[in-house]
Amino acid sequence: MNVYDSHRMADTLAPAGFMETSNPEDADLVILNTCHIREKAAEKIYSEIGRIRQIKEAAARDGRQMMIAVAGCVAQAEGKEIIRRAGAVDLVVGSQNYHRLPQMIARVERGEKIVDTEFPVEDKFEILAAPKRDAIARRGISSFVTVQEGCDKFCTFCVVPYTRGAEISRPVEKIVAEVERLTEAGVCEVTLIGQNVNAYHGHDRDGRPATLAKLLRRLAQVRGILRLRYTTSHPRDMTDDLVAAHAEVPELMPYVHLPVQSGSDRILASMNRKHTRGTYLDVLARLRAARADLAFTSDFIVGFPGETEADFRDTLSLIDEVGFAGAFSFMYSPRPGTPAAEMDQVPQEEKSERLQRLQAVITRHQRTFNAGFAGRTIDVLLEKPGRLPGQLVGRSPYLQAVQVMAPSKLIGSIQRVTVAEIGTNSLFGVLESPVPVLAAAGA
Numbered sequence: 158m159n160v161y162d163s164h165r166m167a168d169t170l171a172p173a174g175f176m177e178t179s180n181p182e183d184a185d186l187v188i189l190n191t192c193h194i195r196e197k198a199a200e201k202i203y204s205e206i207g208r209i210r211q212i213k214e215a216a217a218r219d220g221r222q223m224m225i226a227v228a229g230c231v232a233q234a235e236g237k238e239i240i241r242r243a244g245a246v247d248l249v250v251g252s253q254n255y256h257r258l259p260q261m262i263a264r265v266e267r268g269e270k271i272v273d274t275e276f277p278v279e280d281k282f283e284i285l286a287a288p289k290r291d292a293i294a295r296r297g298i299s300s301f302v303t304v305q306e307g308c309d310k311f312c313t314f315c316v317v318p319y320t321r322g323a324e325i326s327r328p329v330e331k332i333v334a335e336v337e338r339l340t341e342a343g344v345c346e347v348t349l350i351g352q353n354v355n356a357y358h359g360h361d362r363d364g365r366p367a368t369l370a371k372l373l374r375r376l377a378q379v380r381g382i383l384r385l386r387y388t389t390s391h392p393r394d395m396t397d398d399l400v401a402a403h404a405e406v407p408e409l410m411p412y413v414h415l416p417v418q419s420g421s422d423r424i425l426a427s428m429n430r431k432h433t434r435g436t437y438l439d440v441l442a443r444l445r446a447a448r449a450d451l452a453f454t455s456d457f458i459v460g461f462p463g464e465t466e467a468d469f470r471d472t473l474s475l476i477d478e479v480g481f482a483g484a485f486s487f488m489y490s491p492r493p494g495t496p497a498a499e500m501d502q503v504p505q506e507e508k509s510e511r512l513q514r515l516q517a518v519i520t521r522h523q524r525t526f527n528a529g530f531a532g533r534t535i536d537v538l539l540e541k542p543g544r545l546p547g548q549l550v551g552r553s554p555y556l557q558a559v560q561v562m563a564p565s566k567l568i569g570s571i572q573r574v575t576v577a578e579i580g581t582n583s584l585f586g587v588l589e590s591p592v593p594v595l596a597a598a599g600a
């Protein structure tokens with residue numbers, strides 16, 4: 158979501174004359190768009206500000222004003238504390254307020270320091286500037302689109318309900334209009350994003366309620382859309398109509414990221430996850446019954462307060478039972494202000510030892526999953542040039558990177574590719590036919 162938000166900030170600042178640069182020395186404005194999910198997020202931001210402050214001071218010696226802004230969830234959580242601790246920062250903007258950046262920057266240019274972390278009454282998506290066609294094209298053929306923000310679930314380890322606020326969903330037609338703009342500029346794969354994306358509850362043009370499944374079906378009709386994905390889901394919101402969409406919408410990729418966090422019911426209850434190991438497995442069974450070639454990935458937290466060796470083994474056995482195609486795994490680390498931060502903590506060495514064991518099991522399953530593709534012919538959406546001359550990189554339906562020798566004119570098309578070799582991070586394939594089997598409008 159921060160990638161998407163960063164793009165929208167750049168789009169919103171473009172009419173004021175700002176252009177993106179990857180070099181902070183060239184910048185008149187540096188925005189640190191922060192994520193509070195990261196461990197020690199706030200400390201890392203302060204050390205980054207220290208580095209950028211030196212660039213700001215060098216710019217000032219050259220008679221040039223450089224502004225530093227901190228945005229995102231750390232900005233939301235820390236607020237004016239950031240300016241108190243780091244005087245070089247000019248502007249602190251929360252995750253729901255970045256549509257106001259142009260006005261805030263005008264005030265900073267007049268010498269003000271600004272902190273804006275109130276949850277606004279207006280809808281930021283109504284105000285944000287649309288991306289220009291060339292900006293979309295520069296960002297590639299695959300794009301994120303935020304459809305939902307915030308969370309009402311209050312897992313005891315998580316800051317999202319505090320930093321992103323209550324669940325809100327964008328109206329269907331606004332999302333359709335954004336996706337149409339993207340496809341007209343060459344995008345052919347869209348990933349719908351939200352902290353709780355399958356809790357999406359928007360409205361269609363006639364004011365009727367719309368679920369994520371209904372939204373996906375509508376977007377599948379947009380000319381130029383070849384692939385749809387969504388992330389991140391909660392097991393409790395995996396409704397029957399979303400399960401059915403996996404069976405009936407060919408554009409919806411057979412790959413579901415569904416965080417479980419733990420395989421122990423005791424720990425899941427302590428996390429306030431609102432699902433059990435059994436209900437989670439039921440959800441996967443319903444999805445597999447709808448589409449047999451679905452693959453699953455997940456998130457795991459290791460060493461949550463009170464986790465015993467037996468709880469941890471429940472997590473390992475769940476991974477073996479499901480056979481995940483991949484997973485993100487983290488050692489639990491307390492987030493100030495969350496209930497779990499006040500619970501009895503697992504010693505660091507135990508957490509670290511369990512994480513290594515867990516990651517070894519996940520890697521084994523990931524390798525098995527990838528090895529199953531040897532010799533198979535799969536659809537690959539070609540995305541961009543590879544590292545070697547004449548090589549392109551694309552993605553399989555399961556998000557595996559696939560390297561293939563192919564002409565650049567095939568970027569933005571889906572090609573049949575036979576997998577010849579399985580690498581550590583990519584598959585290597587041979588193009589089956591030089592003729593595009595599907596091509597996006599405008600690509």
Ligand code: SF4
Binds near residue numbers: 308309311
């Ligand atoms: S459902 Fe996800 S976003 Fe919401 S509180 Fe739990 S972990 Fe955080």
